[in-house]
Structures are given as C-alpha cells and as structure tokens.
Amino acid sequence: MRTQVAIIGAGPSGLLLGQLLHKAGIDAIVLERQTGDYVLGRIRAGVLEQVSMDLLDEAGVGQRMHAEGLPHGGFDLLFQGMRHRIDMRVLTGGKQVMVYGQTELTRDLMDARQATGLPTVYEAGNVTVHDFDTTKPLVRYEKDGQTHEIACDFIAGCDGFHGVCRASVPRGAVTEYEKVYPFGWLGLLSDTPPVHHELIYANSTRGFALCSMRSATRSRYYLQVPLSDRVEDWSDAAFWQELRLRLDPQARDQLVTGPSIEKSVAPLRSFVAEPMRFGRMFLAGDAAHIVPPTGAKGLNLAATDVKYLAGALTEFYAERSEAGIHHYSDRCLRRIWKGERFSWWFTSLMHRFPNDGAIGQKLQEAELDYLVGSRAASTVMAENYVGLPL
Ligand code: APR
Ligand code: PHB
Secondary structure, eight states: OBOSEEEEOOSHHHHHHHHHHHHTTOOEEEEOSSOHHHHHHOOOOOEEOHHHHHHHHHTTOOHHHHHHOEEESEEEEEETTEEEEEEHHHHTTSOOEEEOOHHHHHHHHHHHHHHTTOOEETTOEEEEEEOTTSSSOEEEEEETTEEEEEEOSEEEEOOOTTOHHHHTSOGGGOEEEEEEEEEEEEEEEESSOOSSSSOEEEOOTTOOEEEEESSSSOEEEEEEEOTTOOGGGOOHHHHHHHHHHHSOHHHHHHOOOOOEEEEEEEEEEEEEEEOSEETTEEEOGGGTEEOOSTTOOHHHHHHHHHHHHHHHHHHHHHHOOOHHHHHHHHHHHHHHHHHHHHHHHHHHHHSOOTTTHHHHHHHHHHHHHHHHHOHHHHHHHHHHHHOOOO
C-alpha cells in the first residue's frame, strides 16, 4: 500500500488531521489499535476554544457542535464556601468557549471520515514506524494475522501518550519534561440536569471539585481523590455525598443526583516532549504533550498542533515548500508551553496538595481572593481560559 501521510491513532488529533488533509486533497490512511467503539467510550473534557471551533468548521464537521454545543461566557470559582463569577465575555471583549463533549466531536469526525469513504484501519496490531529519517518512511502493522506495509511521504504520530511513534525515536533525540501530581480526578457522568448553567471550579479544604456538563440533561462531575483510590472504592452515593460537601450551600441544595453512566479515575500529569518533528515523522496532540485537565486545554492544544501540521503538509504538496515543516515543532511548542503553564497554575491553585498543609490552603485562598477582586488578574485568567491567540 502507498499513501502520502500515514496517520497513527484515530483519536481527535488523527481524525481531525485526516479530515483537513482530505480537504486539501492529500491522501492519508489512519491506523488505530483499538475498535471505534473503544475510542468513543473514553470520556474526556469537552471545552472548545474559538480556535478549535473554527478548525472544526474548516474541516467541515462543525454543524452538530454549533447545534448542540453550549456556548459559555463565564464560569464560577468557588472558595471559602462562596462562588464568584469570572465573566469571560466581558473580560475578553466578547470571547466565549463551547462546551461540547470530546466523545461527540470524535463521533462527528468518525462519521465524516466514513461518509467520505476514507481508509481507517481499526484494530491495527503491532504498528511499527521505520525510516522516518529518510524521504521514504514505512509503516508496518498486523491485521487478521497478516503483516501489511504502507509506504508514505510522512508519518503523523497522533497516537496519544502511550503511542508507538514517540517511543520509536532514538533516546538521545528527544527531551521529555514531566510532572506527576500527587492526586487524581474521579469523574462521574450522569443523566441529571447540571447543578448550574455554567461550570463551577471549587477549591475546598476537602479537595478540588468540578461541576461540568454535556447537555441540559447530562452532567459531568469530578472530585480530587488520592492516587491510591480505585473507582470500585467509590459508590455513586459516596461520590454525591462528597461532592455536596465540597460545594456552597446553594449548589448543595440544587444538586440533582442519579445513577452514574460512567465513573473513572484519571491521574494528572504535565508532560512535554521536544522537539515534535523527527525527519519525516511528526508528533501531534497527546503523543507530544499532556496537561492536567483543570482548564480543559488538552483537546485545544491538540487541535492547534493539527492545524499547524495540516498547514505545513498542504504547503509542502501545493508549493513544494518545506518551511512549514521546519517550523512545525517550534510553532507548536510556543503555544503548548503557554497551555502547560496555565494548566499547571490552575491545578496548583485549586487542589489540595498533601505536603503543603494549612498554609498551602491559606495561600490559595489569598490568591483566589485577589483573582476575583482584581480586574487585571481576572482578565489574565479569562484570556487564558478562552484561549490565547494563534
Ligand atoms: N498503534 C495504533 N494506534 C495507537 C497506538 C498504536 N501503537 N497507540 C495508541 N494508539 C491510538 C489510541 O488507541 C488512541 O485512540 O491513538 C489514539 C490516540 O488518541 P488520544 O489519546 O485521544 O490522543 P489525541 O488524539 O492526541 O487526543 C488529544 O485527548 O486526552 C485527550 O486531553 C487530550 O483532549 C485531548 C485529546
Ligand atoms: C469536562 O466537562 O469534562 C471538563 C470541563 C472543564 C475542565 C475539565 C473537564 O476544566
């Protein structure tokens, strides 16, 4: 088999790249280790910056997002038992974000790919990448007991944090920066109306909590939990009880509880791999960087990588220019580090750190008080939340 771009991974990064390349008339094959249903079963954040919304429109997959997504112009910060609204729309001169589940976005991308008849190989086993330091890279995979080979011009490593592409780079050629946080997020999805029409980020002495949503009838809630907690340790009743204790009295009264549809624990990590290009292989999305979910930057950073990569490849094929390819890594990383900084800062501000004790809590409360009381500080927060300009 031969294609122009072999895309490894059918998460949001790989599928969005496939769609943008298709629009530009560039051939690609997507290889995915899992089944489509498995990919859709992973519940992740769903807050889209304007830049990401624009990109979905450009890829021709924005219709359902506009129809069903929930535009948000603000969110609440809760600390010392009181809520304070950050009015993003006012603070940023009219910008807002869209709450639209990553599952839905992935489904839209999958449907678009299938409708156009573009090739995706699900359950591709033992994917290996070769010769990306030459102009003739190769990808091998196994399917139904047979080994297949794809000759290509470029390999796009959209295969997430545990993928094969970054792992195939010689050790000395990549630098990895990492911070693992001493707690996780226990998430619960339920068919109950959200407690509030906007998101609530809560700093409490019992730990962080987040009230989010997927629709007017579906809620997503998170609790900070010790890393040692397993999902089996938490009954639905225990989750709701703990959430109530981390909310303000009004939210506590308004909270509607119900059976969980999904419950899972996720660790929190900050991670960046540099550079993001190795000859003719690129990394994009979670394959190159992870942010802790506070502030929901992960998907948005992935989307900008893909935007830059699709642009660079289009320039290569249309104009025979390698400029975009050469600048890809630096352009992405400039933006990524700002997203990393914001996500780390917001995480540090909102969670209880086991080693920071009572003074840690007091310092966070002082910073939060300053944040909601100063227009300058609120503007910094809002500007980052809606997404920094490209
Ligand atoms: N071969 C083929 N596919 C692979 C391999 C492999 N060796 N390793 C991983 N994959 C697949 C995974 O099964 C997964 O479907 O690559 C895909 C990577 O998808 P994601 O992990 O969702 O990463 P990405 O597409 O970059 O999405 C970024 O996900 O975690 C969130 O915050 C993040 O929202 C952001 C988004
Ligand atoms: C979510 O809805 O899953 C979500 C929203 C905002 C975040 C993180 C996760 O900051």
